Structures are given as C-alpha cells and as structure tokens.
Amino acid sequence: MLETVIQAVINGLLIGGIYALVSIGVTLIFGVVKIVNFAQGEFVMIGMYISFFLATQFGVDPLLSLFVSMPLLFVIGVLVQHFLIRRVLGPNDMPQIFLTFALSLLLLNLALMLFSANYRTVHTFYSDEALHINGLYIPVAKLIAFVVAMALSGALWVFLHTTDLGKAMRAAAQNPDVAVLMGINPNRVFAVAFGAALALAGAAGSLLMPFYSAYPFVGQVFVLMAFVAVVLGTLGNVIGALVASLMMGVAESLGIQFVGADSGLIVVFAMLLLTLAFKPNGLGGGRMR
Amino acid sequence: MPLRGYAAEAVNIGALYPTTGSMAQIGVGCVAAAKLAADMINEAGGIKSLGGAKLNLIISDVQSDTTVTRTETDRLITSNKLSAIHGCFASALTLIASEVCERAHVPIITGSSSDQLNKGRSYTFTPFARASQFAKAQLQMSKLVSDKPKVAVIFENTAFGTSTSNGLKELAPGEGVEIVMFEPYSAGFTDASPLINKVKASGANALFSVSYLNDLILIVRTVKQVGLNVAINGGSGGFVIPDFYKNVGKLAEGLQGVAHWNHDMDDNSQKVNAEYKKRTGDFLFEYAGGLVAQTYMLADALERAGSADPQKVRDALSALDVSSGFAAMAPGGKVKFGPDGKNIYGRPLGVQWQNGDLASVFPKEDARAPLMKS
Numbered sequence: 001m002l003e004t005v006i007q008a009v010i011n012g013l014l015i016g017g018i019y020a021l022v023s024i025g026v027t028l029i030f031g032v033v034k035i036v037n038f039a040q041g042e043f044v045m046i047g048m049y050i051s052f053f054l055a056t057q058f059g060v061d062p063l064l065s066l067f068v069s070m071p072l073l074f075v076i077g078v079l080v081q082h083f084l085i086r087r088v089l090g091p092n093d094m095p096q097i098f099l100t101f102a103l104s105l106l107l108l109n110l111a112l113m114l115f116s117a118n119y120r121t122v123h124t125f126y127s128d129e130a131l132h133i134n135g136l137y138i139p140v141a142k143l144i145a146f147v148v149a150m151a152l153s154g155a156l157w158v159f160l161h162t163t164d165l166g167k168a169m170r171a172a173a174q175n176p177d178v179a180v181l182m183g184i185n186p187n188r189v190f191a192v193a194f195g196a197a198l199a200l201a202g203a204a205g206s207l208l209m210p211f212y213s214a215y216p217f218v219g220q221v222f223v224l225m226a227f228v229a230v231v232l233g234t235l236g237n238v239i240g241a242l243v244a245s246l247m248m249g250v251a252e253s254l255g256i257q258f259v260g261a262d263s264g265l266i267v268v269f270a271m272l273l274l275t276l277a278f279k280p281n282g283l284g285g286g287r288m289r
Numbered sequence: 290m291p292l293r294g295y296a297a298e299a300v301n302i303g304a305l306y307p308t309t310g311s312m313a314q315i316g317v318g319c320v321a322a323a324k325l326a327a328d329m330i331n332e333a334g335g336i337k338s339l340g341g342a343k344l345n346l347i348i349s350d351v352q353s354d355t356t357v358t359r360t361e362t363d364r365l366i367t368s369n370k371l372s373a374i375h376g377c378f379a380s381a382l383t384l385i386a387s388e389v390c391e392r393a394h395v396p397i398i399t400g401s402s403s404d405q406l407n408k409g410r411s412y413t414f415t416p417f418a419r420a421s422q423f424a425k426a427q428l429q430m431s432k433l434v435s436d437k438p439k440v441a442v443i444f445e446n447t448a449f450g451t452s453t454s455n456g457l458k459e460l461a462p463g464e465g466v467e468i469v470m471f472e473p474y475s476a477g478f479t480d481a482s483p484l485i486n487k488v489k490a491s492g493a494n495a496l497f498s499v500s501y502l503n504d505l506i507l508i509v510r511t512v513k514q515v516g517l518n519v520a521i522n523g524g525s526g527g528f529v530i531p532d533f534y535k536n537v538g539k540l541a542e543g544l545q546g547v548a549h550w551n552h553d554m555d556d557n558s559q560k561v562n563a564e565y566k567k568r569t570g571d572f573l574f575e576y577a578g579g580l581v582a583q584t585y586m587l588a589d590a591l592e593r594a595g596s597a598d599p600q601k602v603r604d605a606l607s608a609l610d611v612s613s614g615f616a617a618m619a620p621g622g623k624v625k626f627g628p629d630g631k632n633i634y635g636r637p638l639g640v641q642w643q644n645g646d647l648a649s650v651f652p653k654e655d656a657r658a659p660l661m662k663s
Contacts, residue, residue: 128513
C-alpha cells in the first residue's frame with residue numbers, strides 16, 4: 001500500500017514538472033505583459049515538432065534539440081510580442097483575448113495542414129528505460145525532463161531576482177507606470193518576457209518528445225493543466241505556478257490511483273475549487289515573486 | 290466479348306471514408322485500397338455481363354463526423370446514379386450512412402463491426418466478424434497465454450470504449466476468464482503511469498486495452514518501464530495498422546490483437562498485399578484489405594445481376610455465395626449472407642505483431658504463424 005502511494009507521488013511529481021514549464025510561461029506573460037496567452041499550448045506543440053524533425057531528419061536527440069527549440073521559440077516570442085501583442089495592449093482586454101485565441105487556432109490548423117493529424121513519436125535508447133529501486137520505478141526520460149524543468153525554473157527565478165533585466169521585469173509587473181518613470185523600456189521588457197515564456201514552452205516540447213506523441217492538438221492537453229496551475233498558484237506568481245503544477249501532478253496521480261482512472265482531473269479541479277473558496281487569490285497570496 | 294470501340298456505361302460505386310479529421314489515418318488507407326480494387330477489376334476486363342463496364346469509384350470525404358456523413362451520403366445518392374456504396378470504416382459513421390442507404394434503397398457493404406448494423410436493415414451487408422465475436426475471440430486468446438487468465442480491462446470512457454468493454458465483461462464468465470480489474474479512463478491523458486500502477490496492483494496477467502492510438506502507445510511504453518509481465522491485447526482499429534508499429538517500434542513485438550482480415554490469410558490476400566505495398570509502402574491493413582474483398586463481392590453481384598440497378602444489385606448481393614477468388618478473402622474463405630446481411634461464415638482472427646508485421650495466430654484453423662510467447 002505504502003509502495004503504491006509513493007509510486008503515485010513519484011509519477012505525479014514527474015509529470016508535474018512538465019506542467020510547471022507550461023504554466024510558468026503562462027504566468028510570466030500574465031505577470032509582466034498582463035495578458036493571458038491562450039496559444040501557449042500551441043508553442044509547446046511547435047517545440048515538439050522541432051524536436052521531432054531534428055530527430056528524424058538529422059538524428060539529433062530530442063534533449064539536445066532543446067538548444068534549438070528554446071532559442072528559436074524565444075525569437076518567435078519576441079516577434080509575436082513586437083508585431084502582434086504590442087498593438088493590442090491597452091485598457092481593453094477583448095482584443096488581446098481574441099488575438100491570442102486566434103493565434104492558437106491559426107497555429108493549430110497550420111499544423112494540421114502541414115503535418116496532418118497523425119501521431120508522431122521519437123524513440124530514443126532511454127525512452128522505455130526505468131530505474132528500479134526497492135520495487136519502485138522511475139522512468140528515465142521523465143526523470144531527465146523533470147530535472148531539466150526544475151533547473152530551467154530555477155534559472156528563471158535567479159534571472160528575475162539577480163539581473164537588471166529580471167528586476168526591470170518584476171518592476172514592470174508590479175507597477176508599469178512607475179517602471180517607465182524609472183527609465184525602464186516596457187517594450188523591451190515585454191518582448192523578453194514573452195520570449196522567455198515561449199522558450200519555456202519550447203523546452204517543455206523538447207522534453208516531452210522522448211516519451212509523448214506529437215500531434216497538432218497536443219498543446220491543448222497541457223495548456224488546460226497550465227491554466228489551472230496558474231490560477232491555483234496565483235496569477236503572475238512564478239513560484240506559485242511551479243508549486244501548484246507539482247501539486248496538481250500529484251493530485252491527478254493519486255486521484256487516478258484511489259478514486260478512478262477517469263477521475264484524476266476531478267481531484268485536480270476539486271483542489272482548485274477549494275483553494276479558490278478559501279484563498280481566492282490562489283496559494284501564492286496574490287504577489288508576483 | 291463486347292465489341293471493340295463500344296464503351297459500356299461505367300458502373301458507379303460510392304465510397305464514403307473519413308479522409309480528414311480524427312479518423313483520417315485509416316480513412317486515407319481505405320481510399321487507396323478502394324482504388325486498387327477498382328483498378329484490378331477494371332484491368333481484368335470490368336463487369337463482363339455489362340459489356341465490360343468499368344467500375345467508376347466516386348469518393349466522398351465524410352470528415353470523421355456523423356452529421357457530414359449523413360449529408361454526404363444523401364448528396365452522393367441524389368447526385369449520382371449509384372449501383373452500390375461501401376464505407377465508412379468507423380461504426381459510428383457507418384450506422385448513419387446505412388440508415389440513409391436503407392431509405393434510398395441503395396445497397397451498402399461494410400467492414401464495420403457494430404452488431405447494430407444487422408438489425409432491421411435489408412440493404413446493409415457485413416461480410417466480416419461482428420463486434421460481439423471480437424470480444425469472444427479476445428477472451429479466448431487470453432487462455433493461450435495462461436491456463437488461469439486474470440484479465441485487467443482498461444477502456445476509454447466514451448461510447449467506443451464503454452460498449453466494447455461491456456461486451457468483454459458480459460462474455461467473460463462464459464469463457465471461463467476472470468476479470469480482476471475493470472476501469473474506465475479519460476482519453477488523452479498525459480501520463481499512463483498511475484493507470485498501469487493500478488493494473489500492477491490488480492495482479493492481472495493479461496491486459497485488454499480498449500484505447501485510441503495515442504493512449505495505447507503510452508500504455509505499452511509504460512508497461513515496459515514498470516517491467517510488468519502482462520500479455521497485452523490491443524483489440525483492433527488503430528492497433529492493427531502499420532502506424533502503430535511505426536510509433537511503438539520493437540515494443541510492439543508479441544502484442545496481440547483481433548482483426549476481421551489479415552494479409553497472410555491466403556494466396557489472394559498476399560497478392561493484393563504485395564500490390565498495395567508497391568503503391569503505398571505499407572502492408573495492407575485489416576480494414577483496407579477487407580475492402581478489396583468487398584469490392585470483389587460487389588463485382589460478383591453486378592456480374593450476376595447483369596444490371597447496374599441498385600435494387601437488382603441488392604438482390605444479387607443477398608444471394609452471394611463465394612468460396613474462391615478475391616471475393617472470398619475472409620477468415621474461413623467463405624462468404625454467404627444471411628437474412629440479416631451478416632456473413633454466416635464470418636469469424637474474427639487473432640493476430641500478433643511479429644517482426645514488424647501482423648501474423649494470424651488464432652484460431653488454430655486460421656493461424657499462419659505460431660503464437661510468440663513473451
């Protein structure tokens with residue numbers, strides 16, 4: 001019994017690491033640029049296809065393709081912010097919602113057209129391997145993904161707290177008007193934030209590729225969890241999103257184990273509702289960290 | 290012999306398949322097989338009793354959608370002079386199309402397995418095994434693996450998974466198979482580990498997974514990672530197409546499934562398979578192979594009817610009785626329709642992935658390769 005519980009917690013933490021990469025991206029964009037990026041999942045999908053094609057065409061290991069997908073998506077992020085998002089920023093939320101939602105639909109259908117609806121997997125030598133310890137098992141590909149995800153989250157936190165640009169980002173998030181008065185260029189800060197968020201989505205895609213299938217709708221699976229995590233961990237709060245993602249992974253896993261295999265999400269949403277009932281601002285307490 | 294230079298009027302055959310949307314993967318393969326079958330018949334001289342009339346395939350995309358299937362079937366029938374229709378591979382779509390055909394008095398022949406297709410219809414013909422027969426075969430196959438099979442059934446929680454798994458549950462006691470776990474899950478999960486954790490805890494030695502392709506890939510991989518020693522039976526549909534092996538690779542070796550057709554059944558099947566491989570690069574999978582046989586059944590009916598009139602074709606189909614040639618490419622090698630449009634000889638095959646190919650391994654009289662034990 002105890003073994004089953006520990007195994008369920010391990011499974012939950014490992015998948016929670018992936019949720020974290022997606023949700024941190026969403027929360028970063030919300031915290032700094034103040035918009036909800038509905039297309040975040042589609043950028044995970046793009047990351048997956050980048051890794052897929054590098055692996056099948058050039059034999060690049062999906063994990064190494066991180067060094068391609070992250071910079072590439074960073075650039076895409078900067079471009080999207082500069083040419084699209086920047087134009088709809090303002091007091092009215094509607095154009096922003098429509099813009100990112102339209103972007104999501106566009107990318108989705110473009111992928112359908114270019115790659116068809118087929119599932120595509122990459123098989124690496126570690127894809128099906130697992131570490132076995134005392135009757136427990138830890139899949140290697142997921143462990144690597146988890147470690148890299150945590151490292152990237154940590155790197156983002158260090159960046160936000162120690163570099164000038166990171167501090168400027170947090171300043172712009174706390175009070176954009178005062179930030180401008182202090183000589184911070186909001187457009188530059190926004191572009192970097194959007195780029196960084198998409199780079200994280202790209203990383204999530206590359207890390208998923210060794211153990212998950214790429215298909216045009218794949219982003220939708222993860223973005224739902226990401227939105228829940230973002231709300232649960234307080235909108236705009238990076239640490240909150242990280243903790244909430246891991247909690248959700250564990251809740252989902254325990255739910256499947258002890259409630260029912262089609263009830264994993266029920267446990268997750270029950271957790272969300274309870275949190276919102278008692279802490280309406282989310283677990284992070286409503287501050288950008 | 291018809292006179293040279295005199296072109297007999299072509300016979301229109303409607304083909305309804307989802308070539309876009311979620312079922313496109315299989316639908317596209319079906320269309321390729323439908324074209325191959327029509328070409329083979331036409332190159333061999335067409336329908337001789339109609340002066341060598343060629344089969345003219347009219348293909349329509351039903352977009353993996355029930356509403357589109359209804360309108361497309363209607364449109365196809367009203368805007369063309371059809372002799373017969375074949376389609377749609379997915380039972381949910383075929384049920385709709387066959388309803389429309391019934392009202393329009395146009396015969397439809399299909400490989401779809403839903404038992405409902407044989408209820409109250411007189412223009413629907415199903416030459417292959419029915420869903421209830423598949424469930425029975427799956428249960429019997431679990432006894433090949435263990436004398437005391439303990440089966441875990443996991444299924445995606447919509448109509449497809451629920452109805453298939455309920456069939457398994459109902460028949461299990463009669464077959465002497467114990468079901469130790471019966472668990473619905475929501476399709477499109479991110480991680481199969483918790484589910485497989487449960488299978489492990491149940492002590493099952495066989496696993497029936499009623500799943501869509503993506504979930505099945507995750508399940509198979511996770512079973513390997515856990516190091517769980519369990520014989521997996523993946524059923525039919527997405528499990529018995531070349532794409533499954535492309536995605537899962539070596540892990541697919543030894544996995545079992547069920548099918549209504551397989552390319553190793555007889556010489557004719559192998560011949561068509563070779564031709565299909567030449568055209569598409571892949572082996573001829575269950576549904577597409579059965580479709581070639583169905584086209585030959587239509588040709589046989591047209592030949593005997595000596596008319597392109599759908600009513601006469603329907604009557605000729607209902608009197609079909611073949612035991613040789615391409616039209617008899619079915620497990621058991623015989624096709625004859627009962628009053629419910631069901632092939633009275635219809636039976637399923639048990640198949641197994643062996644060396645990147647699907648081999649027939651069950652029942653004994655249809656086995657073309659020994660069962661590989663893992």
